Amino acid sequence: MANMRFISLENPTSEESCRIIKEGLRKKAMIIIFSCCKVRYYGRAKSRLGPGERLIIIKPDGSFLIHQDRKVEPVNWQPPGSKAKVKIEDGKILVESIRRKPAEKLMVEMEKVHTLSYYLVKDVHELEVAGHEEDMRRLILESPDIIEKGFRPITREYQTSNGFIDILGKDENGSLMVLELKSRRAGVSAVRQLKRYLEDFKDDKHGVRGVLVAPSITHDARELLEAEGLEFKSLEPPRELKKGYKMTLDKFISSR
Amino acid sequence: MANMRFISLENPTSEESCRIIKEGLRKKAMIIIFSCCKVRYYGRAKSRLGPGERLIIIKPDGSFLIHQDRKVEPVNWQPPGSKAKVKIEDGKILVESIRRKPAEKLMVEMEKVHTLSYYLVKDVHELEVAGHEEDMRRLILESPDIIEKGFRPITREYQTSNGFIDILGKDENGSLMVLELKSRRAGVSAVRQLKRYLEDFKDDKHGVRGVLVAPSITHDARELLEAEGLEFKSLEPPRELKKGYKMTLDKFISSR
DNA sequence: ATATCAATGTCGGAG
DNA sequence: CTCCGACGTTGATAT
Numbered sequence: 001m002a003n004m005r006f007i008s009l010e011n012p013t014s015e016e017s018c019r020i021i022k023e024g025l026r027k028k029a030m031i032i033i034f035s036c037c038k039v040r041y042y043g044r045a046k047s048r049l050g051p052g053e054r055l056i057i058i059k060p061d062g063s064f065l066i067h068q069d070r071k072v073e074p075v076n077w078q079p080p081g082s083k084a085k086v087k088i089e090d091g092k093i094l095v096e097s098i099r100r101k102p103a104e105k106l107m108v109e110m111e112k113v114h115t116l117s118y119y120l121v122k123d124v125h126e127l128e129v130a131g132h133e134e135d136m137r138r139l140i141l142e143s144p145d146i147i148e149k150g151f152r153p154i155t156r157e158y159q160t161s162n163g164f165i166d167i168l169g170k171d172e173n174g175s176l177m178v179l180e181l182k183s184r185r186a187g188v189s190a191v192r193q194l195k196r197y198l199e200d201f202k203d204d205k206h207g208v209r210g211v212l213v214a215p216s217i218t219h220d221a222r223e224l225l226e227a228e229g230l231e232f233k234s235l236e237p238p239r240e241l242k243k244g245y246k247m248t249l250d251k252f253i254s255s256r
Numbered sequence: 257m258a259n260m261r262f263i264s265l266e267n268p269t270s271e272e273s274c275r276i277i278k279e280g281l282r283k284k285a286m287i288i289i290f291s292c293c294k295v296r297y298y299g300r301a302k303s304r305l306g307p308g309e310r311l312i313i314i315k316p317d318g319s320f321l322i323h324q325d326r327k328v329e330p331v332n333w334q335p336p337g338s339k340a341k342v343k344i345e346d347g348k349i350l351v352e353s354i355r356r357k358p359a360e361k362l363m364v365e366m367e368k369v370h371t372l373s374y375y376l377v378k379d380v381h382e383l384e385v386a387g388h389e390e391d392m393r394r395l396i397l398e399s400p401d402i403i404e405k406g407f408r409p410i411t412r413e414y415q416t417s418n419g420f421i422d423i424l425g426k427d428e429n430g431s432l433m434v435l436e437l438k439s440r441r442a443g444v445s446a447v448r449q450l451k452r453y454l455e456d457f458k459d460d461k462h463g464v465r466g467v468l469v470a471p472s473i474t475h476d477a478r479e480l481l482e483a484e485g486l487e488f489k490s491l492e493p494p495r496e497l498k499k500g501y502k503m504t505l506d507k508f509i510s511s512r
Numbered sequence: 513a514t515a516t517c518a519a520t521g522t523c524g525g526a527g
Numbered sequence: 528c529t530c531c532g533a534c535g536t537t538g539a540t541a542t
Contacts, residue, residue: 005370006290006370006371007338007476008264008266008371010264018443024513030311030325032288032290032311034262034288034373034375036378037429041520042495042520044387044440044519045385045386045387045388045439045493045495045500045519045520046385046386046387046495046496046497046520047383047384047385047386047497047515047520048383048384048497049381049382049383049384050381051381052377052378052379052380053375053377053378053379054379055286055288055313057323059323059325059326059327060325061325061326061327062325063327063328065323065328067313067315067321068377069286069316069317069377069379070315070316070317070319070336070378071315071336071538072319072330072335072336072522072537072538073519073537073538073539074328075383076383077328077520078328079522079523080326080327080328088411094518102520102528104520112373113261113525114261114262115373116266117290117371118279119290119309119370121308121309121324121325122292122309122324123309123310123324124309125305125306125307125308126303126305127304127331128303128304128305129301129302129303129334129535130301130302130303131300131301131302131535132301132533132534132535133533134533145385152466156528162448163444163445163448163532164530164531164532182534183298183301183532183534183535184428186537187515188515188516189419189516189517192418192419192452196448196452197524201470206542211271216268218514218515219514219515220515221515237301239298239301239302240302241302241303241304242524243527266528271518297535299535300534300535301534302535303535325524327522328522328523329522329534329536332535333535334535334537335535335537357513358535360535385520387520388519388520389517389518389519390518397513419516419517420516420517433532439518439519439520440519440520440521441530443530443531443532444530444531445532446532472528474530474531475529475530476530476531481518
């Protein structure tokens with residue numbers, strides 16, 4: 001059993017639970033508890049959750065999650081870097097997690113632990129994702145003609161008094177073009193954002209074109225856009241994952 | 257054992273795992289799996305996650321979470337309403353979760369299941385929270401003098417061409433006041449938002465005051481605010497939970 | 513179903 | 528450390 005990478009208990013006593021949770025915290029394990037509990041939180045906001053059965057997760061990095069049987073979001077949580085402590089009070093297990101700045105405290109009082117386990121986790125891989133606004137930006141900078149024939153980018157992240165323009169460029173006639181990128185369906189707020197950027201250029205002699213670039217646009221946004229004399233260019237964010245990147249990197253490292 | 261509200265297995269075979277997961281899905285249980293797995297996702301974006309040990313949660317409402325040993329957010333997930341299926345392929349367990357609209361698919365391929373359990377969850381309570389923007393709004397509408405002596409709200413959620421104003425009112429001299437509320441430290445984006453709302457009123461004869469109401473403000477936001485002739489009022493969101501609300505409601509229901 | 517907006521948003525990157 | 532903006536944001540509410 002010396003090799004055991006995890007421990008799992010059913011219906012442990014409070015004393016057993018307390019001991020195992022402490023052990024898990026000391027070993028920087030991922031601790032999983034299914035129990036009937038009450039929860040209180042105080043910090044940026046304040047909350048209270050009456051008794052019920054929930055899943056509690058304490059991660060090696062200090063992240064602390066309490067999940068109900070619905071929704072993707074935890075009902076209560078603490079971020080990475082938080083410090084957890086456990087003790088017994090009136091025969092019940094109390095788990096606290098504290099964050100220093102901002103000062104926040106999460107308190108879990110367990111009536112009954114159904115299962116308790118901890119795991120010494122081996123996981124080195126990071127998620128690889130494609131399809132973000134940044135992927136669109138790269139695509140446009142590499143292949144500007146995707147926007148329209150003759151489009152030439154000048155800068156990315158150009159600062160105006162109303163925030164940063166995603167891409168600034170010129171069309172084939174030399175007129176300035178301000179591109180606002182959205183990786184998802186664009187709403188009126190995206191149009192308003194584009195409109196604000198253009199305020200800095202309203203004295204430009206050649207005239208300036210504002211172009212919203214997104215996979216699609218809502219009805220209201222389209223109306224506002226046209227009323228403001230702006231343009232829409234439909235573009236899907238590229239969803240290409242780099243092929244074999246990690247493999248190559250691994251090879252490089254192991255072959256040195 | 258007929259009363260058993262949960263099942264928990266250590267190092268189950270693929271066949272056992274598949275059977276138990278199916279059973280859990282059928283019973284609308286909360287399924288918890290700790291396993292070495294690879295993950296792929298395709299939908300609004302696309303992602304790939306190489307092999308590693310992770311915690312997988314399938315909730316009765318269809319929510320599907322994959323948690324690594326760090327961070328609060330799941331590395332991959334599906335929202336409530338998604339449909340999960342499980343099968344064995346090449347001796348490995350494949351779990352898929354599909355969402356119809358937008359079309360999204362999550363695929364988990366498990367190399368080795370360390371623990372597998374499911375729970376028939378009893379949890380009726382909802383979280384009670386205080387400290388939101390809405391709590392600030394209520395406080396101001398109930399006690400307008402908190403903003404300044406003589407302040408009188410006219411409407412909440414007043415619509416402009418640039419979105420909804422949180423609270424519109426008048427000061428003791430009859431000048432219009434536009435309040436923008438933030439329950440957290442306000443940044444430049446909050447000031448820009450307030451600035452936009454005021455555009456609709458720039459022709460007002462009495463002059464209009466724009467007031468950002470938040471517990472604090474960033475340095476840059478303060479500078480922009482002052483340059484634009486706007487004001488800042490420091491106000492903490494009240495963090496008062498209703499006392500004994502549920503108790504009273506329960507009593508009411510049980511006493512009918 | 514769609515659109516809008518708050519959130520203990522979380523998270524990453526830049527200054 | 529703070530600040531700023533993107534996110535497969537999620538979740539709730541109003542239309």
